[in-house]
Amino acid sequence: MFEHLNVKHGYICDSNILSALYHKSMHNKTLLIFFCFFAAACGSKKTDAAKQGAAPQVTAVDVVVAGTQQLNNIVEANGTVVANESLEVHPEVSGRLTYLNIPDGASVGAGTILAKINDADLQAQLSKSNVQLSLAQKTEERLRKLLAVNGINQADYDAALNNVNNIKADIQLLKAQIDKTVIRAPFAAALGLRMVSPGAYVTPQTTIATLQQVNKLKVDFTIPEVYIGLVKKGAIVNIITTNNPIKSTAVIVATESEINTSTRNLKVRAVINGNDILPGAFVKVLIEGGGMANRIVVPTNAIIPDATSKKLIVVKEGKGKFVNVETGLRTSSGVEIQSGISVGDTVVVTGVLFVKPNAPVKVKSVKSLEELTKEQ
Incomplete structure (x- = not known):
C-alpha cells in the first residue's frame, strides 16, 4: 500500500x-x-x-562611549617602614643574669650596659693567670741575666720566654670571654619591651629585648622592572599610611643591585622625611611617572583577558565585535587603552560574558566612566 x-x-x-x-x-x-x-x-x-527559523537571542548590555581622559602617570607600590638600625638583643654566652638595665621603651645611648652575665669563674681564672704571669716574668728576667754572662744555654731562656707569652695569650682569651658577658647597646636607640627578668638563665638563642633607631626611618618597596627608569637616587616619592591620609615624602637613597628573577621586581629603599611612623608599618608609595596625557580609558571589568591578548567588545551595526587591544596605565577609574579602539566607539561594560562574537546585542543604557566608578 x-x-x-x-x-x-x-x-x-x-x-x-x-x-x-x-x-x-x-x-x-x-x-x-x-x-x-x-x-x-x-x-x-x-x-x-x-x-x-526562529530569530537568534539578543543579549542586553550596558555600554560606554570611548573618550579621552586626562591621566596622571603615578605608579603605586606597597612598602614597609623599617628603622634606620634595628636588632634583637641576644647574649653571646650562656649564663645567669646578674645585672639587667632594660627599662621598657626607654632610650639608651651607644655603649650603655644593658645586662651582665655571671662571670665569677672567668674572673677566678684571670686572677690565677695573672699570678702565673708574674712568676713567669721574674723567671724570664733572671734567666736573661744569666744568658748575658753565658750562665745558661739559649734553649732554657727560650723556654722561659715562651711560657711568659703563653700566659699572656691565656689572659687575653679570658678577658675576651669576660667581655662577652657584658651586653652593651651598639648604637643609640629606643628599647622595646623587656623579655627576661633579673636572675634568669639565658643562652645565645634568648631574646632579651629589641633596639630600634627611630630618629631616622626608611621605607622599602618593590616596583616592576618596566618602571625602573622612574626610581633614581635622589628622586622624591610620596607615601601614605593606612591611618593617616596626609602624604609624607621620602628620598630614594639606593636600589637593589639586581632584579628578582622570580617576581621581576626591583627592591628600592628611601629615607622618610619625618619620624611619626612606626617601624613595620604598611604604606603606599606613589611615584610620579611623568606629565598629564590624553588617553582612552575604559572600566577594568570591560577587559576580557586571553592567553595571548586582551579583548574588548565593541557594538557595531547592532552586533558585538571582539577586538584585540593594548592596555597601559591602570587608574582608580579604569584602564588606559593604547590601541585597538578609537574615540567614539561603543564599548560593552556589562554582560560581556554572555555576548558571542558577531551576535546581536541590545543596548540597555549608556553609562559614563564616573557612574561605573561609583558603582564599584
Whole structure:
C-alpha cells in the first residue's frame, strides 16, 4: 500500500496520504500503531523547522562611549617602614643574669650596659693567670741575666720566654670571654619591651629585648622592572599610611643591585622625611611617572583577558565585535587603552560574558566612566 507514497528524509508528511492511512488504519490495528508513530514524526519535523527559523537571542548590555581622559602617570607600590638600625638583643654566652638595665621603651645611648652575665669563674681564672704571669716574668728576667754572662744555654731562656707569652695569650682569651658577658647597646636607640627578668638563665638563642633607631626611618618597596627608569637616587616619592591620609615624602637613597628573577621586581629603599611612623608599618608609595596625557580609558571589568591578548567588545551595526587591544596605565577609574579602539566607539561594560562574537546585542543604557566608578 506504500508504493505510491512520496518518502523524503525518512518521513511521509503528505496530508492526503495521512487521511488515507487513517481510514485504512481503522480496519487494521497494525496500521493504527504505524499511523501514530508516523504522525508524531511529522510533528517533530515541523517543530525542529520552526526552531531553526526562529530569530537568534539578543543579549542586553550596558555600554560606554570611548573618550579621552586626562591621566596622571603615578605608579603605586606597597612598602614597609623599617628603622634606620634595628636588632634583637641576644647574649653571646650562656649564663645567669646578674645585672639587667632594660627599662621598657626607654632610650639608651651607644655603649650603655644593658645586662651582665655571671662571670665569677672567668674572673677566678684571670686572677690565677695573672699570678702565673708574674712568676713567669721574674723567671724570664733572671734567666736573661744569666744568658748575658753565658750562665745558661739559649734553649732554657727560650723556654722561659715562651711560657711568659703563653700566659699572656691565656689572659687575653679570658678577658675576651669576660667581655662577652657584658651586653652593651651598639648604637643609640629606643628599647622595646623587656623579655627576661633579673636572675634568669639565658643562652645565645634568648631574646632579651629589641633596639630600634627611630630618629631616622626608611621605607622599602618593590616596583616592576618596566618602571625602573622612574626610581633614581635622589628622586622624591610620596607615601601614605593606612591611618593617616596626609602624604609624607621620602628620598630614594639606593636600589637593589639586581632584579628578582622570580617576581621581576626591583627592591628600592628611601629615607622618610619625618619620624611619626612606626617601624613595620604598611604604606603606599606613589611615584610620579611623568606629565598629564590624553588617553582612552575604559572600566577594568570591560577587559576580557586571553592567553595571548586582551579583548574588548565593541557594538557595531547592532552586533558585538571582539577586538584585540593594548592596555597601559591602570587608574582608580579604569584602564588606559593604547590601541585597538578609537574615540567614539561603543564599548560593552556589562554582560560581556554572555555576548558571542558577531551576535546581536541590545543596548540597555549608556553609562559614563564616573557612574561605573561609583558603582564599584
